[in-house]
Amino acid sequence: xxxxxxxxxxxxxxxxxxxxxxxxxxxxxxxxxxxxxxxxxxxxxxxxxxxxxxxxxxxxxxxxxxxxxxxxxxxxxxxxxxxxxxxxxxxxxxxxxxxxxxxxxxxxxxxxxxxxxxxxxxxxxxxxxxxxxxxxxxxxxxxxxxxxxxxxxxxxxxxxxxxxxxxxxxxxxxxxxxxxxxxxxxxxxxxxxxxxxxxxxxxxxxxxxxxxxxxxxxxxxxxxxxxxxxxxxxxxxxxxxxxxxxxxxxxxxxxxxxxxxxxxxxxxxxxxxxxxxxxxxxxxxxxxxxxxxxxxxxxxxxxxxxxxxxxxxxxxxxxxxxxxxxxxxxxxxxxxxxxxxxxxxxxxxxxxxxxxxxxxxxxxxxxxxxxxxxxxxxxxxxx
Amino acid sequence: xxxxxxxxxxxxxxxxxxxxxxxxxxxxxxxxxxxxxxxxxxxxxxxxxxxxxxxxxxxxxxxxxxxxxxxxxxxxxxxx
Numbered sequence: 311x312x313x314x315x316x317x318x319x320x321x322x323x324x325x326x327x328x329x330x331x332x333x334x335x336x337x338x339x340x341x342x343x344x345x346x347x348x349x350x351x352x353x354x355x356x357x358x359x360x361x362x363x364x365x366x367x368x369x370x371x372x373x374x375x376x377x378x379x380x381x382x383x384x385x386x387x388x389x390x391x392x393x394x395x396x397x398x399x400x401x402x403x404x405x406x407x408x409x410x411x412x413x414x415x416x417x418x419x420x421x422x423x424x425x426x427x428x429x430x431x432x433x434x435x436x437x438x439x440x441x442x443x444x445x446x447x448x449x450x451x452x453x454x455x456x457x458x459x460x461x462x463x464x465x466x467x468x469x470x471x472x473x474x475x476x477x478x479x480x481x482x483x484x485x486x487x488x489x490x491x492x493x494x495x496x497x498x499x500x501x502x503x504x505x506x507x508x509x510x511x512x513x514x515x516x517x518x519x520x521x522x523x524x525x526x527x528x529x530x531x532x533x534x535x536x537x538x539x540x541x542x543x544x545x546x547x548x549x550x551x552x553x554x555x556x557x558x559x560x561x562x563x564x565x566x567x568x569x570x571x572x573x574x575x576x577x578x579x580x581x582x583x584x585x586x587x588x589x590x591x592x593x594x595x596x597x598x599x600x601x602x603x604x605x606x607x608x609x610x611x612x613x614x615x616x617x618x619x620x621x622x623x624x625x626x627x628x629x630x631x632x633x634x635x636x637x638x639x640x641x642x643x644x645x646x647x648x649x650x651x652x653x654x655x656x657x658x659x660x661x662x663x664x665x666x667x668x669x670x671x672x673x674x675x676x677x678x679x680x681x682x683x684x685x686x687x688x689x690x691x692x693x
Numbered sequence: 694x695x696x697x698x699x700x701x702x703x704x705x706x707x708x709x710x711x712x713x714x715x716x717x718x719x720x721x722x723x724x725x726x727x728x729x730x731x732x733x734x735x736x737x738x739x740x741x742x743x744x745x746x747x748x749x750x751x752x753x754x755x756x757x758x759x760x761x762x763x764x765x766x767x768x769x770x771x772x773x
Contacts, residue, residue, distance in 0.1 A: 467719050480724055502718050504745050508711035510738065530749045546722065546773075547750050584707075605708040657709060662737055664709060 317345045318628050321403060321411055323393050323567070324419035325350035325378050326615035328599035332417055335621035335691030337385040343628045346385065349405070351377045351392040357684055359610065362474060362646065364445035366452065366481045371442060373681070380477065386414065393420075396571040400594050415594055415624050418573075418580060419617070420565035422470055422600040422608060428561035429465060431536030435543075436558045439478060440470065445451045448478075451555055452485055457494025458554030460486075461543060463561060464501050465533045466561025467567050468577065470608045473655060475499075475559050476507060476516065482557065483523050484648035497525045499550060500543075500558075502532035509655060512666025519647060519669065533558060561606070564601060579603035584659065585636040587620050596620045607641045607657070614688060615640055621691065644677040652677045697755055697767060699731035701712075704733045706763060713739045714746060721770065728770040729755065739764050 320336060322329045333346045344654045360374030379388050385595035392406040396418065403411045424434040424440060439445035462479045479499050488494040499506050499520060507516035520527055532546040536556070543558075544550045564567075564578020573589065574580050580597040581590045586602055591597040598620055599613030606612045619637040626633050639659030646652045652673040657664035667673060680688075687693055701720050705713035713734035720730055732743065740757060743766045747754040751772040758765050 338701065467715055467722075503711050503714055504742060504749075508714075530746070532722070534722075549771075605705075605712045659707065659709075662709065 316626075317343055319412065320344050320346045320415045320417065320624060321416045322346065322348045322419060323350075323396070323403065323415035324348075324359065324421060324601070325352075325355065325388065326419060326421050326566075326599060326613065327610045327684075328421075328506065328601075328617045329419035330355065330378075330381055330612055331691045332419065332617035332621045332688050333386045333471040333691070334381075334383050336625060338691055339621065339625040340628055341385055344624075345384075345387070347387040347389060347411070348382065349389045349391050349403075350378060351390065351666065353388075353390050354380055355689075357681065360457075360681060361439040361442060361445040362477055362481065363681070365439040365448040365478060366444060366485045367449050369681075372446070374442070376685060380582075381685075382527065384692075385650070393567050394570070396567060396573060398571075398573060398589065398592050401594065413594075417597070417620060418568065418589070418597040418601055419599050419613070420568055420601045422468075422562040423565055423578075425466070425561045425563040429533055429535065432465065432558070432560065435536040435538040435541075436465065436556050436560070438557060438560050439474070440560050443487050445478060448557065452482060453489075455486065455489075455491060455495070455555055457491045458496075459552055460495055460497045460555045460557070461500060461551050461553040462497065462557040463499045463506070463528075463531075463559075465558030467502065469562050470605045471643070472609070473643050475557075477646045478557055479525055480519070480523070480648040481646065483525060492524075497523075498528050499525050499530040500528045500533065500545075502530065502545075504529055509657070509664045510652065511625050511663050512655060512668075515653065515666070515668055535585055550568075562600075564662065568601065577605050584639065585679065586634070587616055587637060604639070606639050607643065609641055609643060610684075611640050611643065618691070622648060644673055644680065646648040646677050650674055674677075697729055697769075699767060700728045702733075703735050704730045705739075706733050708734070708736065709739070710736050710738050713740050717743065717768070719767075721752075721773075724770045724773060726770055726773045730768045730770065732764075732766045732768070734764045734766070735756070735762055737764075739766075741749070743768070 363369035598616040
């Protein structure tokens, strides 16, 4: 087996948690054998699970952001720039302004983009917390809410963080109770599926908690269009609901550069090998995190485990070792439920009925701890 | 067996709940009346989920069969 002596050029597009963890882990594993560059259009890194806490006034921008450059190990080069084109056949990446990069290994970690157009009326009518600005706006709406009809739940069907709509339903309930307007508020939770919380084992617990808090599940309600004038949301099943405040998941799609480069499916998600994450048809290009077309949840924890898998396998290949590790589809989502408790959902490629953990204070504390250790233990690529 | 040919095919094999049904609903969003959607799934819960969904949405379940661990549902879109 031959071992390369020249450092391998590893180019990572996207500096979210997947890109950052991958870069740091790779330079830790094989510091003298790689030149790692991360390109991202922003020099600020957002801890996106923090948007939930912004929406209920428990976090501010400084709690959930860090300058990107401070998050990388010394050997990682960070470039602020926008990638315009990815050419997998020629192993070339073009940046806005005309600059080009070549690579030995490419990792596409471009995440997902909001796609309001999919649901007519969405942009005008809906509050959500999938960006910092939107989370702030939602906080202001909740602060000013005087009671009425709150409709919350699943709007767009492909969205980041599957448990987020349920979390904001529970937290909004608690927030409005504290503000003293909950008795004047009716909360309905909409879902296109048979169960408001789909995984069967934890579903019963979630429905019981919703009942206890007076949150009414409205199932088989697939949001089709919203009429901001009449304050009405209509479903494909032919039902409609009036609202005074509407909180729904925004539809997502893949990044523009993926779509423009013709390497995604019809929604811009990149087909990859489910175990090794290489872009189908290529052995020198990978995708991790939200960017992939895998059936795993679009969450930070999945991006984390995928990034570790790809980093380790690139390191093994560079070292000339035949060992490889596989991604098993694993996800672990802590579900914040208000009242000082959280539950958790576990899933992977193999469980037919994905297990869940019942609500407890320990899991709530774990969620709060994650808000902090993300910046140190997680992004460093150490674990 | 039926000889109705699907106009839209979804391969949701290896995807756990609620993936197969979510993919069906995403296809349904883009479908028109007369389309026939085929879903292949391995999640055992999909059988009861798809039956309930078709009943609730007023579409037509042409067939629902399982062979070698793969569930195949054919749905005619009639309620768009």
